Amino acid sequence: MTVGIVGLGLIGGSFAKAYHEAGHRVLAFDTDQSVFDFAVLSGAVDGLLSEESLSSCDLILIAVYPSAAVDYLRQHGAHIGPKPVVIDCCGTKRLVCDACFPLAKEYGFTYLGGHPMAGTHNSGFKYATPTMFHNAPMVLVPADHNDIDLLSRVKELLAPAGFGRFSITTAEQHDEMIAFTSQLAHVVSNAYIKSPTAGLHKGFSAGSYKDMTRVAWLAPEMWAELFLENKDFLMAELDTLMANLRQYQDAMVHNDLPGLVRLLDEGRKRKEEVDGR
Amino acid sequence: MTVGIVGLGLIGGSFAKAYHEAGHRVLAFDTDQSVFDFAVLSGAVDGLLSEESLSSCDLILIAVYPSAAVDYLRQHGAHIGPKPVVIDCCGTKRLVCDACFPLAKEYGFTYLGGHPMAGTHNSGFKYATPTMFHNAPMVLVPADHNDIDLLSRVKELLAPAGFGRFSITTAEQHDEMIAFTSQLAHVVSNAYIKSPTAGLHKGFSAGSYKDMTRVAWLAPEMWAELFLENKDFLMAELDTLMANLRQYQDAMVHNDLPGLVRLLDEGRKRKEEVDGR
Incomplete structure (x- = not known):
């Protein structure tokens, strides 16, 4: 062809x-x-x-x-x-x-x-x-x-x-899914690497650091255009993530061990449901 | 031996x-x-x-x-x-x-x-x-x-x-580094998978989703204990991450394309500095 x-x-x-x-x-x-x-x-x-x-x-x-x-x-x-x-x-x-x-x-x-x-x-x-x-x-x-x-x-x-x-x-469903599976991942990864601690990570990092920051390295102009085109879905995902992160923050502020265990277990169960063993 | x-x-x-x-x-x-x-x-x-x-x-x-x-x-x-x-x-x-x-x-x-x-x-x-x-x-x-x-x-x-x-x-430096390289990654991953969108990801996800949610699957009791023992450093990292995420949110709310490009480029440069090519 x-x-x-x-x-x-x-x-x-x-x-x-x-x-x-x-x-x-x-x-x-x-x-x-x-x-x-x-x-x-x-x-x-x-x-x-x-x-x-x-x-x-x-x-x-x-x-x-x-x-x-x-x-x-x-x-x-x-x-x-x-x-x-x-x-x-x-x-x-x-x-x-x-x-x-x-x-x-x-x-x-x-x-x-x-x-x-x-x-x-x-x-x-x-x-x-x-x-x-x-x-x-x-x-x-x-x-x-x-x-x-x-x-x-x-x-x-x-x-x-x-x-x-x-x-x-559909275009709608694609954009909704991609906001979660890809765009949010790129935002989080790009933000994650900005910690002042990042510069000293060598010797203290393994898979989780590597995975979390891999897509921080992106083409800024392309992703910025994609993000703004998909702003409604991406911002909803970012809001959801930040609301969820605040729950862990709250549990830690209050030294709430059972609460923190429960939050982590909910995430563990969700991952197991979604991606099986 | x-x-x-x-x-x-x-x-x-x-x-x-x-x-x-x-x-x-x-x-x-x-x-x-x-x-x-x-x-x-x-x-x-x-x-x-x-x-x-x-x-x-x-x-x-x-x-x-x-x-x-x-x-x-x-x-x-x-x-x-x-x-x-x-x-x-x-x-x-x-x-x-x-x-x-x-x-x-x-x-x-x-x-x-x-x-x-x-x-x-x-x-x-x-x-x-x-x-x-x-x-x-x-x-x-x-x-x-x-x-x-x-x-x-x-x-x-x-x-x-x-x-x-x-x-x-030192114990102090270890705990500071690990809050960033490992503990924060586990919190973020565990929170990330809680999006309602997660259940439908198959067919719309590739490496970035996989990497971002890999460590969501964790032992809740162990990690909750580790998090509370290292609460000061972990909460500081979580605050830093959330403050950084809010900058992307702000840029998107205001349709600020140059601002969003700049934020993404800062993260890209940081990743390049830290982990080289």
């Missing part, structure tokens, strides 16, 4: 490498000419994704920031035509899907929202790997949840990426 | 298995007779650590809750004698060391505080492994930081456990 990729960052670059390794033809576009040139030299990209070549693709993956993804489809939507399936890879879905479903209708191309749940704290094509999505979840937001033909076609088109699981959902 | 182990839980059991595998003689004591019997049957323990056998040990590891560790040495200190090096393995050090340094002096045995920085969310001998401490940090709190002979002897005695690094520190 021919895959078109818009944006050769970590995500777009990893798709390019995955499809290239699986023997497919990869066309790509990046606003940074030197990144595009490097991707071509490295062999992962076969040529330019232009207005002329858009309509020849089987799959077009838009792997840029949310607002840029919408801009791209607004600008180039008229050239896509009926053949390609277009999927964006943005981390929030309401803003992108609300803008792109009407564009798809207007210009007559096939579009669904997507969110590949993978990444690293490093950004850019040079950190992209062909195995980035192996066994990762892929969230899909179709305009019509009953379009089984489209969904099976999408799974086939995405097979070379090696996803472990597909979740079909 | 002969190693005496008090408490055959996850930590004591893992030491028993490590020393047994390295060909050493392991004597042990546990208040639960069935755990002791099982450890003997499994081959990891050679016999009972009794008042008679205490003084024949080269190394005695006390792997029980802090208050129980102090009680044990108060009760049995008179029988230890000059030969063994006694190390407790408790997660807080001021309470234990403040009580045990004087006991060591009174009864004439050699004692230092210790904290092996390893574990799993499962408790008990059956989850103990001989490789539990491989490459983990071991914190040591000696009464006299200049006693180089004792410290090299301790490193030799602990060699079969396979620690990756020894940190020699």
